[in-house]
Amino acid sequence: MIVWIVDAANFTCCTVYCMVSISFLVLRKKEPNMEGPYKIKNYKITGLIACIMSGLMARMYIIPGTSYILVCRGWVVVGGWTVIDMIFAICSRHRYRELFASKIGN
Secondary structure (H helix, E strand, C coil): CHHHHHHHHHHHHHHHHHHHHHHHHHHHHHCCCCCCCCCCCCHHHHHHHHHHHHHHHHHHCCCCCCCCCCCHHHHHHHHHHHHHHHHHHHHHHHHHHHHCCCCCCC
16 A cells, blocks of 8 residues: 555655646746745746756656556546645635635736
């Protein structure tokens, strides 16, 4: 069972890192002068490389024939985490109403 949890966590980590990299690129484009702890000179190259690498690593868990493929029970773990995340998102949206995701799309 530890193998299923570890494999699902690795897949989820790669997927989330890809999402963060995409968010980094979008945020740098929409808010180029936003204050932050440090500046990256070539943010497009850095963000693109991060997206590609994390996306490829996440794909290894999906493509049949690789040694990293998630077994059925691993997908059940990923699905369970997804359902829990959706419940948290719905509860947060209900609790914070108009403040929930208020910075998105500005």
